[in-house]
Amino acid sequence: MFNFKREHLKKIDYWLVLCIFALVGIGMLAISSATSYSGDIDILRSQFLFFIAGLGLMVLAMSIDYHLLGEWYLPIYILMNIVLIAVFFLGKNVNGATRWIQVGPMTIQPSEFAKIGCILCTAKMLEKYNDKINSIPSLLIIGLFHFVPFILVNRQPNLSTSLVILGILVIQLFISKLDFKVMLTTVGIGTLVLGIALAYIIGNPNQKLLPDYQRNRIVTKIQGGDNLAENYQTNQSVHAIGSGGLEGKGLYQGAISQLNYLPESHNDFIVAIIAEEFGFIGILIVLGIILFMIARGLWIAHAAPDNFGRFIIAGYMGMIAMQTFVNMGVVTSLLPNTGLPLPFISYGGSSLWANMIGIGLVLNVGMRKEKSMF
Numbered sequence: 206m207f208n209f210k211r212e213h214l215k216k217i218d219y220w221l222v223l224c225i226f227a228l229v230g231i232g233m234l235a236i237s238s239a240t241s242y243s244g245d246i247d248i249l250r251s252q253f254l255f256f257i258a259g260l261g262l263m264v265l266a267m268s269i270d271y272h273l274l275g276e277w278y279l280p281i282y283i284l285m286n287i288v289l290i291a292v293f294f295l296g297k298n299v300n301g302a303t304r305w306i307q308v309g310p311m312t313i314q315p316s317e318f319a320k321i322g323c324i325l326c327t328a329k330m331l332e333k334y335n336d337k338i339n340s341i342p343s344l345l346i347i348g349l350f351h352f353v354p355f356i357l358v359n360r361q362p363n364l365s366t367s368l369v370i371l372g373i374l375v376i377q378l379f380i381s382k383l384d385f386k387v388m389l390t391t392v393g394i395g396t397l398v399l400g401i402a403l404a405y406i407i408g409n410p411n412q413k414l415l416p417d418y419q420r421n422r423i424v425t426k427i428q429g430g431d432n433l434a435e436n437y438q439t440n441q442s443v444h445a446i447g448s449g450g451l452e453g454k455g456l457y458q459g460a461i462s463q464l465n466y467l468p469e470s471h472n473d474f475i476v477a478i479i480a481e482e483f484g485f486i487g488i489l490i491v492l493g494i495i496l497f498m499i500a501r502g503l504w505i506a507h508a509a510p511d512n513f514g515r516f517i518i519a520g521y522m523g524m525i526a527m528q529t530f531v532n533m534g535v536v537t538s539l540l541p542n543t544g545l546p547l548p549f550i551s552y553g554g555s556s557l558w559a560n561m562i563g564i565g566l567v568l569n570v571g572m573r574k575e576k577s578m579f
Contacts, residue, residue, distance in 0.1 A: 216572045217267075218505060224498040225263075225549060225564055229256050229557075231491060232550035235478045238457050239471035242464065248471060248552060255554040259561035266565025267572065271325075274566075275513055278329040282350075285322035288315045289357040296361075304361045314555035316358045316366045320524055321563050323370050324377075327351050328516030331381050335512055339384045347374075362416050365543035369527050376523035377516050422541040441467040442477040442536045453484030471552040473544060476536045491550070495529050498522075505571040514570035521563045 233252055240248045274281070288306075292315055296303035305312045330350055334343040351374045359367035379388070406412050406420055407427060415423075425436060445461045448454070459481035461467040470478055479487050499522045506518035525548050532547040534540035546556045 216574060217568055218501065218571045220501050221498060221505075221564060221568060221571075224494050224501070225561075227494050228491070228498075228549035231479070231494075232475065232547075232552075234456065235475050235482075235550065236471045236552050238459065238482060239475065239478045241457055251554070252552050252557070255557045256561075258554075259558050262558055263561040263565035263568070266562045267568045269569070270573075271514060271517065271566060271569045274325060275329045275332070278326045281322060282326040285315075285319055285326070286353055286357060289319055289354060291315075292357075292361060302361055302363065304363055311554065314553075316361065316363050317553075317555040317559040318562075319354050319358060320366065320370055320373065321521075321559050321566070323351065323354055323373055324517060324520035324524065324563065325566065327374055327377055328513055328520060331377055331516050332511070332513040335382050338378075338382050339387055344387075347378075362419065363544070364415065364419055365531065365545045369524060369531075369545070372527050373520045373524055377520045380515060380519050381512075422543075425541070438467060438474060439535065439538045439542055442474050443538050445477040446480040446537065449481040449484045449487075451484050451486060453480070453482045453487055456482055458482060473532065473546055473551060474536050475547055475551045476533055479550075480536075492529075495525065495548075499526055502567050505567060505574060508574040509570050510573050514573070518567050518570055521567055524563070525560075 233249060233256075236252055237246075237249050240246070292303060292306060295306055297305040297307050297312060299305065304316060305314050307313075327347070327350065330347050331338070334347060337343045338347075351370070355367050355370045358370060402414060403423070406414055407424055410420075412420065441461060445459065445467065448460070453459075459478060461470055461477060461481060467474055467477060476488065476491075479491060483490075502518050502522040506515045506522075509515045509518065528545050528548050531540060531543060531545045532551075535542055535545070546553055548560050549557065
């Protein structure tokens, strides 16, 4: 089961590992500042313990040959969907959304792990059908396979995460043998359907496609207005980013952290803390590390021994890119407010653990690459 040989240790991509430590370290500094006003260090301590446990999960994901995991993709897929279904019956409701399951003293968000499950399972499906990917039956099978977790997450409701799950499929299809014409046609049809659905949602206050709070966020962003309740967090975030300037005010010197102007800023709005206290330079450093990590991952994919490994890495790195874009788009008021954390930086055990498993899978593929890299 475990295939962790000495030669594999020599092939571990330590640049990727260094990126993870850097991002988590920056996140902990920002979380420390975001929660310092209360004098309570429990959140920071929890994030540190989440990271230590996450390192164990990363090593575990590295140790089990990803080909073996691929052989077990159906049981993994079934278990993933069973847990997502269990959320509706055993889940904890917070602010109208049921996304969490209480496990002893901990609260787990299964949709975070579902993203990694979708990356692995869909990668195996694409490898299986890659040579006949341009046939309608193959595309329907893959689409339905991916649609089940998508709809289960969407109905929690968790629109942003379900869209990330959909995006993972699109990215993995992009590097498959899918014909470019088929790809363009699919994108065109998808864009048309999305446009019609968006027009219906905006123009019909009684629509049933989205919960009212999600519709209000979209309408407020597109049509503008003075909805203080919907715009409060984003407005505070934009003010914080602007006040940080080029170099920032310094650690523990930001108004939104020290005066708690932005509630729960250690979660999805952690970028506002970084921007105010470390400035534009701090944000560039964060983006630079993330972009380097993505580029490094794609380089590993280029040398992967098979398509299964390439699909895994493309799906995971695509997920990191999407979540980074959406998270930063929200805090800068480019996009409607969503609930997507910034990978490795935002507070949260489920998100951090899922990402540590994901990076473990990338390292797993990299340890079995065909040629050496710098």
